[in-house]
Amino acid sequence: MKYAIYLGCAIPIKYPGFEAATRNVCERLGIDLVDLPFACCPPPTSLKMVHYDSWLALAALNLCMAEEAGLDLMTLCSGCVNTLKEANHTLKKSDSKRRKVNRILEEQNHHFKGNIEVTHVLDVLYQDSVIEKLIKEKVRELPLKVGCHYGCHYFRPPKVMYPGELSESESYVPVKMDHLLSIIGMEPTEYSRKFLCCGSPLGANSDQDAGYAIVKEKLRHIRERDIEALSVICPSCFEQFDMGQIVLSRKFKDLVKVPTFYLTQLIGLSLGMSPKEVGLDVHRVKSKKLLEGIGIS
């Protein structure tokens, strides 16, 4: 199993710990990763909103690099997977858009062919063979009540993110992270408004405080279920929860903070990595006490 790893911008620059954890987990679970000189995805929240054609062309450049290496893309971020999956889907489907983009790319000696798939590390880990390996390789369980937050861009709009997988009538609701975490002994817990946005794009584009107001609403429902840890699969969601709780706790003194983890950090811990190895030391909401409670230090 081999993928081109698409790191994006936030993870390698702000949270190298996520990257280290992911590389380590993949190695242990038999997933080969190849590095390529990718550019920014670019984000569905910024460039796509401002200039669609530029967004599509730049995404196509990234897709071409993977095509040229003959590898499927594995992303680590809900935003990146949204952009790259949608661009891949659109360019495969629309002859006119593909022609237009290829005219630009060909000047740089690239040509979009449409022969690779884009996926997220969560989907990669969720494959049967990987799960079997994880069950064999795990050295400890993490008996904590965990709440999953998927990040809207990971699964919406389902017509692009999961074409063919959704029924016409139902709202699509992802479950893979909950299942995966139960395998490493965690207790995935449902909470109200689980699929509410983290508010990060609101902070990035307009009003930081409004974004954090959404975090506060989510936290209320997370706390009401006695959830001890949050698991995310996107650096923007992570920052929103991690930084957001610090900012909120300045204003609301009685706010109980919930440590937030990136998915592969939790899996890394169950595979025997230390908190420092998966980069938990740079998190603002500290998880030291929580992990010591289950014998991890």
Added chain:
Amino acid sequence: MKQALDDLNKGSNSKDLRIGVYVCHCGKNIGGTVRCEEVAEFASTLPNVILAKDSLYTCSEPGQEQIKTDIREQKLDRVVVASCTPRLHEPTFRAACECAGLNPYLLEMANIREHCSWVHLHDRDAATDKAKDLVAMAVSRAALLQPQFELTVPVKRSAMVIGGGVAGIQAALDMADAGYKVYLVERSGSIGGRMAQIDKTFPTMDCSICILAPKMSEIGRHPNVELLTLSEVKEVEGHIGNFKVKVLRKARYVTDGCTACGDCIHACPQLAPDEFNAGLSIRHAIYIPFAQAVPSRYAVDMNLCLNNQGIVACDRCFQACTRKCIDFADQDQILDLEVGTIVVATGVDVYDPTALTELGYGRFPNVITTLEFERLINAGGPSSGELIRPSDRRRPERVAFLQCIGSRSKRSNPYCSNVCCMNTIKDALLIKEHWPETEIFVFYIDIRAFGKGFEDLFQRARREGVTFIRGIPGEIIEDITTGDLTLLGENTLLGSSYRYRMDMVILSVGIRPRSDASVIQRLLNLSTDTDGFYMEAHPKLRPVDTTTGGVFLAGAAEGPKDIKDSVTQASAAASRANILMSKGEVRIPAVTAKIDPDKCSACGLCARICPYHAIEGSKELGYYRVIEAMCQGCGACVPECKFGALDQAHFTEAQIVSQINQALAHSPERKIIAFACNWCSYAGADFAGVSRIQYPDNVRIIRTMCSARVAPEWIELAFLKGAGAILVSGCHPSDCHYNNANQNTAKRVEKFWKRMEKLGLNKDRLRLAWVSAAEGTQFAKVIKEMEQGINKLTPLQIEETKQKLAKRPSKKGEPV
């Protein structure tokens, strides 16, 4: 076939004909697009046409009088009317001909409205040219028409009603009171249907079961009604006037000595959710659906009973029954009924809102549906009429109704469910009546209070303090400690967000066709509309008839409707059936198949293919013949005959061949010849017209009764004449109106494709498409796609097809 061509070429019987052509403007419907005067003038130049006129409304009294006068004075012996679809006014003009002494089968119609003016609204020239073509086709066919005489068949003076809801009950009573024997077939253990589940009716606030129960008992004791509960229709054969029906009557395991004393239920150890109470209470394996049930007899649910393995493992109910009415040896029975007419009143299902995860139905106990609410507030319901919320059995103080759940949505039912607005208003008033201090909020999009007394009721609800908020909540959040619900949404009239805390939320769920509606649909050859409801024969003028003769529709199975409309429609359906039964006979169209004994070689292929076993004979006898009373006129047998011995009255080889020839007389390479069956595809093309769906003007539709009538020779002929493309269209497989005769259509087309493939021809030029009567868009889509194919054709390809198909002429004795 060959003979037919010869006849045509010689024009032997077309000498000295006197054809009159009438081009109808239909007000602006045709006249607004087609230059009718020009078409009439053109028609007058056609062979055998001695007069051609245009009139504003040919179907009007003066219009018909004109035809009658001309037949008498001008000695017309054929009449061609170019107007709307023959499915609408053919009977009108046939009657006019008959009245003037002309055999009604000497009338021919050109459909220049549904198939021309309405689908080419924006191109007057093209529409006028097409209308001329259609008239020319009709005139050439008219020249070959022969007088026909219709057979009269007796109508059995008995009826079957399928479904024992209020519509079925009303229809059964109306027919039984008129003196006819009625079999009322009901699937569940009691008649009553949805109305029995509802607490009160709108707008009068009558007690639902109080007004229904007397009708139910009347059914139970009516000497003309045979009530068959726990019964399902399994097979229907025959036709209008004489249906042979097999009904499966399931074992009840309780004999008619039962007095419904109820001693047995307490003895029964097995429990299940009670369907009648929408699952809000439990019942035993031995049960009576509800207190007022008719028949008032218990039944054993054998799926649930401990004795379901065929041995008596538990006999507690038997022991408890003092009259010893329980009989575990009871068995399912097949009943054979013979009826003249059938009324379909199978009702509807309720939308299941579980799919709308944001509303939490199924996860939050205090989110319920309107049907569950009806049972909750009913004195005979699980809470004895106390309004309580399921989570803690506390009486809710703040109640919300959410409208349009599952209705008006492309994600579920695209249509308005018709009854939910008034039902909610009625429910809100009921709560106010019993517990006036309850705060009630109705979240809506549009309140549709269109019926008599509806607006009054709406205003009354507002006066009594029910708050109406425009804007459906996007999300419901449950408080995990109290079970209270928070509704998030936007009040669109104030333009502001809201957050309401409620004790209970009632989802006003829509209604949808029965999930197994297709079973009855297939048994009776009914059509369904795009929403899945049974389709009426005509939306305005034959609203309770179906396209299957002798079968009528009543109640919500035809489309969402309230109790009053269901009852109205039921009486209408009964009245339509009564007309047939009181007359005691019915004429059937003279479109049967005929065998020429001189040409018949007694091979028997036709008999094997006939879906009605209407052809008898044998090799030994040396001939086969058609039993006319049994022949339904599909014509599937005709193309099967290799010896040209078979033909179909009024849809003869010569007639259709003349239409093909005429259609391809000018620029054939641009033309699409479309064969369309009378019941589905022709009606589908009509529906495209009614819906004003525009499509290319180069299609020429030729009607047959069934697509199985389409002979491979016709396809070959059209290609030899240089046709650009050919469409063969019929009902969807298994929706065929002739007992799946259209499986022959598919076989024959596939055979032709193979032949084209072998010859190296582009087989995309022959298309097979299933188009139902409701699929106007589908018809237009197919034509548009075929038009694109034609645009890519080169003259060379057309020539190649001609030559290659001509090279290997179909030898006698070898089917092409």
Added chain:
Amino acid sequence: MTVKIWNFFPREALYECYQCARCTGSCPALEVAPALGPRETILKCLNLGHDEVVEDERLWVCCTCNVCEDRCPQKIPISDLLVALRNSAARRGNIPDKLEIAIELLAKTGRSMIVHQLDEMRAHHGLAPLLPVPIDEVREILKKTRLDDVVEF
């Protein structure tokens, strides 16, 4: 001036909207900030024309979470509409400052984060230095797609 947005979006889809407000009812932005919301956006496009909408700053108050599209009973592709409208707005100069700065950075560096003492930080986690972005290619492509019509870089 009329801004062409219908190349991006099938305008007929808007006629399906009957203003049920399920979209705004589930909109997180509208819950916490003065957003325009999909319902009002569509209504204004239909009744007042989209010129009115693309000049409105509230158009940008959005999480881009797409829950509106998920909830829409009429399956209107709202996410596509919002992209089309915001693209037009940006071309007209209606673009939030923060976003303009972010895109300038992206166009100049090929990344949407400022890189500062990165190699040491990555080494701390045992990671190799990040591969460089082919920045010339990126800039060339963005020039060709005419991003500089909207944001100068």
